Amino acid sequence: MVDPFAEMHHLVSRGYQRNFADGHRVTVLAARSGEIIDPARPIKSNFVRAGYNTQIGSTGDPDSRLEREFANLERPILDQIRRVTRRPVGPISARRW
Numbered sequence: 001m002v003d004p005f006a007e008m009h010h011l012v013s014r015g016y017q018r019n020f021a022d023g024h025r026v027t028v029l030a031a032r033s034g035e036i037i038d039p040a041r042p043i044k045s046n047f048v049r050a051g052y053n054t055q056i057g058s059t060g061d062p063d064s065r066l067e068r069e070f071a072n073l074e075r076p077i078l079d080q081i082r083r084v085t086r087r088p089v090g091p092i093s094a095r096r097w
Contacts, residue, residue: 004063009048009054026041
């Protein structure tokens with residue numbers, strides 16, 4: 001059995017990181033200096049922590065269902081986010097900006 005606390009979970013989803021990636025890699029900068037720490041880090045290994053979304057269930061056993069639920073929601077939510085534009089839609093579309 002896999003140890004749920006050893007599974008690598010993303011703090012920032014891979015799908016969201018793809019919005020800023022060149023293919024499947026991102027450049028990582030130091031926040032204060034702007035220095036490039038890694039010019040091409042794979043998003044698979046970026047923003048990850050072991051067992052980050054693992055909870056202890058009522059039985060006392062580790063439960064990583066939250067990570068799986070996030071994964072199930074990720075694609076449809078990101079697809080909606082990517083469709084957002086500045087163009088007004090709905091009741092406000094009749095008004096001028």
